[in-house]
Amino acid sequence: MSDVVQFGAIVSTLVLCVVTVLSLIGNLLVIVILLKYENLKSFTNCFVLNLALSALVFTSGLPFLAQYHYLDQWVLGDFACKAHVFVLDSGVYSSVLFLTLMTLQRHRVLVHSLPDGGDKCTCFALCLSVCAWVVSFVAALPATLHVKTQPWYDEAHCMYDSIDWQRAAAYQKIVFFFIVFGIMCFCYSRILTTVLNSPSSKRIRTVKLISVTVVVFVLGWAPYNIVILLWTLSHLDPFKDCNWSINLNYANYITQCLAYSHCCLNPVFHAFVGVTFRTHLKVIVQKILPAPQAAHFATPQLPMFGLDSVSVTRLLVALHPLSSGAESAIEGLGR
Template sequence: MLHNNMTEEETMDPDYYNTDYPNQLCEKDKVVEVGSIIIPIFFALVVVLSCIGNILVLVILALYESLKSLTNVFILNLALSDLLFTFGLPFWTSYFVWGWTFGEIACKAVKFLFYVGFYSSVLFLTLMTIQRYMAVVHPLSDWEKCRGFSVAPFFVWILSGGISLLGSLNSTVITDSNTGSLYCEYSSVKIKSSIAYFQNAFFFFAFLIMGFCYGRMLRTITKSRTNKRHKTVRLIFCIALVFFIGWAPYNIVMFLKSLTDQNFYQFKDCPESIRLDYAYHACRMLAFTHCCLNPVFYVFIGVKFRNHLKVILQKIFKKKKKLDFSQARLAKNVSQGSMY
């Protein structure tokens, strides 16, 4: 049950809600107003771009690329992961405008999609990094014959789904006793904080592994006389770097909010608390863009992907040109026929 003096901003948060501000009521109407306008518009744009970009990635992989390549398999699964994450955003968009109107099951399902998208993305990026690490640092080894890599996507989805159930099953629809509004939140502050700390640790540990791998690869590449085989390394590095830039601030702010929830730290005045809320909104929007950015990197860094995209666009425009020509010719014939 919500505290009687909990503000609307604190309960409208799709991921977490804050505890009471100590000693006084901290008015956050402006934060709520800004969030309810900017965030839905931003999420709507991300959904459109993500669906277009990631569906194009899947089409190109299916039509032009071999799925016997581990890199392509991981890219395909990463696109699926981004799409799953994207499918939950329209619900959050509606949530910011009208509150939670989809019921208990949808609340748990959308939380599940959020965490599956996050954890699977981190795991697939880690696997892609390890794969490139083995190819660059240990090129003569028989690591590609290892059965573990070929079945890794199945384990990633099972592991991501299992971890995501922790957040999903502990989510519930809460009714505000004052306004009667419905909110999709965690059942307790303790569970919320535990999930936040686990997500922080998971994120940090994954990027320790990536940092080690890229450090060793950079050392090997600088000693190498050819850069041809390292184009894939640049692509994966850029994807991982942008993912880190997007999610690191979000995890930091989320950690600070969890400290205030657990009363480990309290802000001295209301403006500090409001600034943290604004930072949380900004970092969340930055983090959620990751699902639509990967296809952009495939186009600008991946030469093969860019060439395949050109072929698809040329076919589309040629068909459109032929259709326009046929329609013009038909219209001309009809017009000439009407004269007699």
């Protein structure tokens, strides 16, 4: 087991530190661009803003987790133990909820041809955002109330006060994941049907954007949820083997890093797949860097999709049956 601890102390700590720095830079940049350049009366922009705030809330708990992995003991006391669990859990749940709201909004705009903004929409988006934060905080409370600093192998650890509550917290996260995954599959399948039935010759590019959005979510969260599901079965005979337990601990470190990276960096991915965000980034870079260096940002590209800004814009115009709100929705399909 010492090899597993050493793996967590080196690899997991390094990944969490890198993710923390990237998340702070990326999400703060997203927030600055939204507040300075974008229309916050748009549902999509409102949810992206909240998603970035959620990522920053989550990121604030990562340094505590990193030191925990590095030292393999909790040295910050009981209050910090509860606070870091609350911050991480509320960040996870709010991230998942805002992804769900963004998915439902895209479905609303692209399938039902409804507007993406307006005064009434702003009020509604604000109410939905407040509700999402309240639900996230409530969902994080049980774990917060049932973790504390306690001795384990002669060292202090931040742990649940009973195995039953630890399993309950694991089941809650798994349920959240499958609900969101089900909603994403339903909404994006309807969106794909709408896009594929449009006369656009470039609809395959939109299909790529949608596919990557779903794949990134699944790769980020599915492995982690599978691992914690297997952990809940560790009391059963087939899963009590020592080698199985060691491999599960390795898998937990790896999948946790994947999931937490997704939670922190997902808003950045969502934002900068959009044409306007990358255009605003170019403006900011040109103000900060000398002209020769800023020139590298002159034509934002999406190599993985074979798309540039002009192509995406033409694609938006070509999607015949969609409402005016569809432009901002498709532009943010990667969000």
